[in-house]
Amino acid sequence: MLAKRIIPCLDVRDGQVVKGVQFRNHEIIGDIVPLAKRYAEEGADELVFYDITASSDGRVVDKSWVARVAEVIDIPFCVAGGIKSAQDAGRILEFGADKVSINSPALANPQLITDLADRFGVQCIVVGIDSYFDKETGRYQVYQFTGDESRTRATHWQTCDWVQEVQKRGAGEIVLNMMNQDGVRNGYDLEQLNLVRSACRVPLIASGGAGAMEHFAQAFTQANVDGALAASVFHKQIINIGELKQYLKQQGIEVRR
Numbered sequence: 001m002l003a004k005r006i007i008p009c010l011d012v013r014d015g016q017v018v019k020g021v022q023f024r025n026h027e028i029i030g031d032i033v034p035l036a037k038r039y040a041e042e043g044a045d046e047l048v049f050y051d052i053t054a055s056s057d058g059r060v061v062d063k064s065w066v067a068r069v070a071e072v073i074d075i076p077f078c079v080a081g082g083i084k085s086a087q088d089a090g091r092i093l094e095f096g097a098d099k100v101s102i103n104s105p106a107l108a109n110p111q112l113i114t115d116l117a118d119r120f121g122v123q124c125i126v127v128g129i130d131s132y133f134d135k136e137t138g139r140y141q142v143y144q145f146t147g148d149e150s151r152t153r154a155t156h157w158q159t160c161d162w163v164q165e166v167q168k169r170g171a172g173e174i175v176l177n178m179m180n181q182d183g184v185r186n187g188y189d190l191e192q193l194n195l196v197r198s199a200c201r202v203p204l205i206a207s208g209g210a211g212a213m214e215h216f217a218q219a220f221t222q223a224n225v226d227g228a229l230a231a232s233v234f235h236k237q238i239i240n241i242g243e244l245k246q247y248l249k250q251q252g253i254e255v256r257r
Contacts (some may be wrong), residue, residue: 003256005045008229045075047257048080048101054147078101085103099125108144114170133180133189146179160195182209183208185232187210204226205229206225217251
């Protein structure tokens with residue numbers, strides 16, 4: 001069995017790390033490079049950086065901080081933000097990222113997933129999915145441009161349908177961002193994770209809702225995800241990554257180092 005991954009998420013806006021609640025009301029957390037270095041030293045398995053307004057602003061993620069991060073950490077990291085072409089992705093990988101993640105651009109142009117997978121290999125291509133549970137319809141719906149409150153909108157895709165579509169097109173990994181849970185720290189949506197897990201053949205990363213160590217354990221043991229992504233509990237030092245890994249080992253969950 002592959003070891004489970006612990007992945008801090010750093011949302012980036014205007015060159016700084018920020019964090020919101022349910023994708024709104026973002027507060028500044030701090031500078032990118034020191035936070036990245038801290039998480040690597042604490043024992044994170046990899047890092048994910050989202051330039052949250054790049055897609056809605058019609059630009060590509062700023063590559064200057066990608067290079068600075070690559071200089072100070074020795075763990076894999078993934079970068080997302082307005083990547084619309086193989087050229088965009090190639091530049092980010094050249095600057096030191098190990099993976100690129102696409103979300104809104106993939107919804108606008110699903111062929112982009114295939115183009116990137118063919119060019120760089122599926123192991124480099126992550127698709128992020130922003131999924132919102134609509135209580136009126138009882139459905140999980142995919143949303144787009146979630147980094148900008150004024151432009152956030154529902155798409156015609158239901159979550160599991162889009163999961164299947166991106167896999168067919170070459171996604172090597174899926175990050176499921178559960179919008180209802182984001183930043184509220186009451187646990188991952190295990191029902192949604194199990195629903196998606198049943199449709200997902202590639203590595204699945206849970207995102208949204210971690211507030212305690214047991215929430216990570218539940219995602220691994222009850223939904224069989226491959227990795228768990230979190231932000232605020234790490235940013236605010238509510239949970240230390242080294243201590244979290246020790247706890248997971250005690251629960252019989254295999255983790256790295």
